[in-house]
Amino acid sequence: MAGGPAGDVAAVPRDRLNGRRTVVDQRSDPVASPPAAPLAVVLPDAHDTREGHSPVTAHGCWYPSADPTGGQVAFICNRGGVPQLWTGSADGDDVHLLDTGLDPVIEASWSPDGRWIAYTTAPGGGEHTRVLCVRPDGGDRRILAGALAGSTAYLGRWTRDGSAIAITTTDPLVGLPVTELGAGAPSGPYQEVPPSEWTSRDGPAVLLGGGGEVGIPLPGTGPPGAPVSTVLRPPTPAPYEPSPEPHLTGGGLAAYLTDPAGVRPPELLATEPAGATLRVCDTTPDGRLVLLLRGPRGGREAVVLRTDSGETACTVPVADGDPWIGRFSPDGRMLYLRSDADREFAALVAVELGPDGAGRRRRVIAQRDGVDLELLSVRDDGRSAVLAWNVRGRTELEVLALPVPARHRVGDGVGAQVDGGHAPPELAPRSLPLTHEVVTRISPAGPRGLALAVSGSVRRPGIWHGADGGSPVRTPWSSRDEDAVAPGRPPERPEHLRLQARDGLELGGWYYRAPGRDPDYHAPCVVHLHGGPEQQERPVFDPLYHELLGHGLDVFAPDVRGSLGAGRSFVNADLGAGRFAAIDDVADCAAHVVTLGLADPRRLAVMGHSYGGYLTLASLVWHPELFRTGVSVCGMSDFLTFFAGTEPWIARSAAMKYGHPERDRDLLHTLSPMSRIDELRVPLLAVHGEHDTNVPLGESEQMVRAARQRGFPAELLVLPNEGHEFRNTRSRVLFRRTAAAWIERHLAA
Structure with missing residues (x-):
């Protein structure tokens, strides 16, 4: 399992990159410049974000991320007409809007120390995303990455102490005047510095987009004189070109550790000059090892990287689907992965790691016949995991106590045996009952709590909360089942x-x-x-x-x-x-x-x-x-x-x-x-x-x-x-x- 085939991430001499840690594709030039480091842009503070908001009846809430206590949850909600960042108490009905901007929010992640909430937005609704962070009270709002013209940035995982968050960036579009960016330019023409509109305020938070970012009014629903946005038309005349050149060059990827407070400069972890995916899924508490997800669709793999040398210590094929494919144990001696390596269906795999991160033994610790493991959430203490199994489209949840690595080993290297094996799990898997059919995200909430994103055939997406041994309950600020649609037209079960x-x-x-x-x-x-x-x-x-x-x-x-x-x-x-x-x-x-x-x-x-x-x-x-x-x-x-x-x-x-x-x-x-x-x-x-x-x-x-x-x-x-x-x-x-x-x-x- 150590190393991998040609094209895997590989070591680069530190002196060739000014001491920065990096990995590159072996087929690429190792001294090629990585995408630019994340550019932080400080934004004005939000105001009065603690006041309550009345929800729109039929709305969706999804992508929960709980604070360390489990008492508060950050989530995405479209009750205002566009997905925005909100927080709410896990068992109360008070909610707070943290960003009134009209750029849709895609992901959210509360830091392990509780001091920050990081999130990604899609400016203008386009495909180029940026990463921002904000204090839970709405203060210290800033862009962490993606502020440059044509660049894209997305979230990785926080370090265990919450001092930094991993961010992946791409090469920005270069050489194009702002008037030629066309459809690739969310929020109108790109600018190298924040536009003046970002300094204005809209209600209790800062508007992060230009004046052109407005909802699309339906005929008869906008204010008098509002434009009707039904653009139903023939396409713009242009010749059909059947033999274009493929777009397989450029767009390099780089992963950085970024201090949200901006005290320390971003630290380069890895680059993929010709990569398809690069996401930081975890780091060990001592920062010695990094878990990366890389590779194209159908060829994803988990890569364990040694941060001191930039060398690849271990690679394991992993399944497509949810990008959060696994985590390290707290001591860095075990790696838990959602993998379909040498299998038809994805299962929970434990990989024993040596002191240098090399894989010593890999074994399946949870599997089901004919069923994929779809979601995996490992608690910070490494003692248990919540597993979501995809049973013909429906989710079945269970909590599993994880094995503890034995202290004494016989032999070394790949295939080494473990003297005495693993300590057996303390508890057998425990099923968690679900009221609705599908879970789309699992977030630990406090020492033993859970926040779940739940969907069903008769409900809009909502957040459910509870202990990992009991029945989750709907948060008060999520839509009720009876509010999924207008009265008189109940949803149909398929x-x-x-x-x-x-x-x-x-x-x-x-x-x-x-x-x-x-x-x-x-x-x-x-x-x-x-x-x-x-x-x-x-x-x-x-x-x-x-x-x-x-x-x-x-x-x-x-x-x-x-x-x-x-x-x-x-x-x-x-x-x-x-x-x-x-x-x-x-x-x-x-x-x-x-x-x-x-x-x-x-x-x-x-x-x-x-x-x-x-x-x-x-x-x-x-x-x-x-x-x-x-x-x-x-x-x-x-x-x-x-x-x-x-x-x-x-x-x-x-x-x-x-x-x-x-x-x-x-x-x-x-x-x-x-x-x-x-x-x-x-x-x-x-x-x-x-x-x-x-x-x-x-x-x-x-x-x-x-x-x-x-x-x-x-x-x-x-x-x-x-x-x-x-x-x-x-x-x-x-x-x-x-x-x-x-x-x-x-x-x-």
Whole structure:
């Protein structure tokens, strides 16, 4: 387990980098400059953040991070129309808004010493994120990283004492005047220093964005004279370029330890000049070892790094999914990982480490047959962990006492045996009952408490709190189940269906029936396809599905090959030429619900987001006789133009899933919907965020343009101040209503 294959992180002589600690890809120039160190920008203090706020009835709360006592929880909530940073007492109803800015908040992390809350935002709703921190009372607000033009930064883990937080940064866009940044520029033109608007105040907190960052008003909902933001239009004329150069260079990654108070300068930990992922998941209390997550999708690995030399001590393959893949024991002699190394399904793996961090023995300490370990949360004291198992889309939680490393060892190096083995766990795994189906995040809260992000088919996302041995309860400031939707339209619980693809592979999915339907009625049906492809349909309340059901449309949301939750072989079944079979899976899923008598074969639509948007376009041109219309949301229409336009680190990661844009150029061209555009037969709606640099806006523009040139109805809905994910509530409402109305109109009998 020590070391790894070519391309792993490797040592760099300290004197070549002025004594800074670093690791680089072995195929890259070890003296290449890493991305710039995080640039701290101090912001004005927030004011009156302790006063209460009345919640919007139907809102979501997610991504909890508790303070060291467990009495307070930082979380993300969209009760104000956009995801923002809030805090609230674990068992009371008082909540405090810490940032009134309109930049959506993505992650939050309370420091172990309780002095800071770090969080990431997406300026203008785009894909370039920055890291900020603030005191729990709203003071000392500052940007820690991502303030430079075109740069991106995201969170790693705090050091155990809370004195520093790890942050990953990317190379900024360089050489572009601010007027040419276009869709890559969230919040309008980038500037090297904070714009003047950042010094203004909006209510009890500081507005961190420019004046252009406003919610998207729906027709009739804004103030008099407000602009209507329904941008439903043909795309801007531009030539289609079928053979662009791949975007696989630039965009290097670097991980730094940053002092939020700014007393000490950032300390470089690791670089990946040509990397796809680099996240600091943990450090030992003495700072001797660092746990990194690196690698592309489908090829992730945990790397144990020695900070004194920058050398790689140990690598272990880990599963896709949640990026927080593991933690060290307090003494640094054990590493706990969520890994599918040499396995079909992810399990909890314990890796014994030597004094230098080298792996001595690896063994599975918790596993389930045919079930993935989805989330892992190890307590700071290393005595127990909370495990979330994905059982066909539903979560089962359990608390597990962790083994303690034995003190005496026989031998040395990889494969060394342990004299006397491990002390047995003090307690058998204990199940935690759940009221709802899915847990999306686990956060320790005090010595034995938990804060859970919970979702379900009849509730919006909320935070639940409790001891790790008892039943969690809903926090008072999370939406109640009965408030998930407007009165008179209760959510529908889906039915899980299983089917066989034409090649015999077992597929599954969730079927939602529109309310008031006669059981024998053959309904108009929307086949909705998730993104990823390595995501999974879960039985959680989806406002989009609720909107479609309200228009009298059934929804079937399948997991075609490539999805998570059914094992590593299923995830990899769509690689390379296997993607043709994934396209056929969509047709087989549609045929299945027709065969069951649920759906009307003359009134089928297909719809999806991101990779699901690609599958939507592919299904329309590979199976043109099957669907009456399609809605592609941020979907790729040509893999080659996608690789040319996306972020470099996204391109490097995507190459593992879709194919390399140079070596597999012919395959990617054949798999691209644009290569079969002459097969399109039905109307098309494309929806895209104007700031999407994951799947650039041009992917939708060229598809809509080509459809219109061939005489088919096609429209493009561009959502201002949004990126690849639509985070502003008004944008989401506009998207849902537009898509549902489009499908209802084109499926009318």
